[in-house]
Amino acid sequence: MLTDQRASNRIAIIDVGSNSVRLVIFDGMTRAPAPIFNEKVMCGLGRDPEDTGKLNPEGVELAVVAMQRFATLLQAMKVSHIDVLATAAVRAASDGQEFCDRIHRETGLTVKVIDGLEEARLSALGIISGDPRASGIMGDIGGGSLELVLLDQGEIKKRVSVPLGAMRLHAVFGSDRARLTAEINRHLDSIDWLTDAPGQQLFAVGGAWRSIAKLFIAQENYPISVVHNLAMPRGETEELTHIISQQSRISLEKVGGVSKRRIDSLPHASLVMNMLLSRMKPREVVFSGHGLREGWMYEVLPEDLRQRDPLLDACLSFAEDGERFHQHGEELFRWCAPIFSDLPENLERLRLAACIIGDIGWNEHPDYRAIQSYNRILRHPYLDLNHHDRVFLAYAIGSRYTGNFKGDESSDRILDEETRVTGRIFGHVIRLGHTLSGGAEGILSQTSLKIEDNKMVLEFNQSIATLYGEVVEQRLTKLAKLMNRDSEVRVA
Missing domain, CATH: 3.30.420.150 (Exopolyphosphatase. Domain 2)
Known part of the structure; x- marks a missing residue:
């Protein structure tokens, strides 16, 4: 059962347009809000073939029924913050105010008509x-x-x-x-x-x-x-x-x-x-x-939330909902930074995103972790990425779960070979970090990963040297080979 506090954080907007009436409910005020409910009814309020200057009568009836349903749902979902915004059809119609009054009378919802x-x-x-x-x-x-x-x-x-x-x-x-x-x-x-x-x-x-x-x-x-x-x-x-x-x-x-x-x-x-x-x-x-x-949701956010990165906030929410050790991502990002010293800003952002969601496939069947994780990111509806970066991020996470991830038609058509290699490197370093630490916080900070004399060097504190083993060695070697380097392990 959801707590009353969580339910009270829900925010709703009803968009009364010329063609449709839509209710969207967001589960709280965040930088990357994900709708928990989204329903549209095609009413055609603005369809006026006889040029009467009024709302389409059939559309009005459809809209009233839809709004009655929405009002009942909002009450059942205990949504307290509700805004109803009407646009071109209602503001231009001679009976627009009459429509708004009827909605208020029959549903209790107050319609705000906004200008162009x-x-x-x-x-x-x-x-x-x-x-x-x-x-x-x-x-x-x-x-x-x-x-x-x-x-x-x-x-x-x-x-x-x-x-x-x-x-x-x-x-x-x-x-x-x-x-x-x-x-x-x-x-x-x-x-x-x-x-x-x-x-x-x-x-x-x-x-x-x-x-x-x-x-x-x-x-x-x-x-x-x-x-x-x-x-x-x-x-x-x-x-x-x-x-x-x-x-x-x-x-x-x-x-x-x-x-x-x-x-x-x-x-x-x-x-x-x-x-x-x-x-x-x-x-x-x-x-x-x-x-x-x-835009309405963005405007009501406090300024400190507005300043946050929507992609990274979405990834953090993604991780918190489904990962075992969601706090591990930013530590992993810092740990592998020395081997990525010259990345452009956009790739650094994607590297951080990949580190944050690098454990999303942990509860999938081992044989399907790579492709399932890849598909989840490729088709996730709330990631604010262009298609190239979306495919790249998905490819990096697919590579995190298997040593030789192939991707699919999307990665073949949208990513060039150099970009795919970079995605594989991101995936392999996340794979190494999770293998070494088991996803637990505090372990990676006692190790270092760096490039010295054209070698990839993994260094341990003496106190945790027992974490080094065959699987770690294999994944370190594969990562180094992918970056055209030899590997070396040291105990400080």
Whole structure:
């Protein structure tokens, strides 16, 4: 049973959008919050084909039923901190306030309607929460609006909200490409800073744009099915969005991989991205699973938590939940530092992450520890890593559990041979550290691992020399060989 204190730490946000209503519950206020509950209902509040200026009546009823269910669940889960945020559809509708009043009357939940600039700010904070030094333009396309934010090293410089939501464009313009193009041009032409971030990144937020990434994954047999932080070069993205923008519903249904509720408006979302790319000229498009909800969560964090590294915090949480000796990781990181004296900053960060989660496979069957650990990291939904670094970290941990880890198609396609060698070295040194110490704290600090005269030297204090044995010798020798060195053992 969970304690009342743990339950009281739960935090919830309900995002009432133009297309969907979603409840996400986070199990506490941390730098890398993991949802313990995440449910979406596709209501279509903003679907207004007759241009009445009101919310879709059918969507209203679906949303009310969904909110009643959410309110009951929140009470049962003893969630005390609840925010309900409504965006473009509700703020633009003439009966938006009536809808909010009904929700409060029938569920007890209070809906806060946020304006477009606030929605843009929160979505940008969602990107910053995963990449505190993000630079480029964040674009968040919803059903009713498109929010754009200029980012410079994690700072919000400029922001705007325009009525270029995918559902709205489909409802108003249908397949009339001339009128659709004119409407997109009219709004994008009014934003004079879209050319201020050439060669940087477009951070693509929103379900419609994530569907583009899903189509790419399906069509290219891309080896990682995780959309978050998938990066595509601009040229490749321009070609794909141009093709999608010209497809019919029937054609897109044959492709698969996209929600049927998004198919009608996907060509419109693709055209918006294509025309945005032609103005911005980014280096690449990074599809993000973060957005308004993560930005809201990031903003409510105390400043000291905001300053923590989201990847390392996620790894620490991962280790605390499943490892035998989760305190061992940072000691292991310090112990092997002397043999990694010239690593770039990003690889040092990944080395620390690998040391922290270097014991995650301890309770798997020995024959499957390597591949199971590899797959857990490769597909873990809450690691804020680009796909290259995600595969590298997974490969390093796979190598930690077997002397000659092969990986799979992901590592073959995404990592070059030099990078795989580095991953194997990381894995072998973690394997040696755990073998030598048994995972217990305080042992590694009585030994040292260093490079001297082109030899890898493992030195023991006399008091613990009995820890040296055949298995330790074998793993030291393999590590040294991998680094093109001989090995030597000394007793101080």
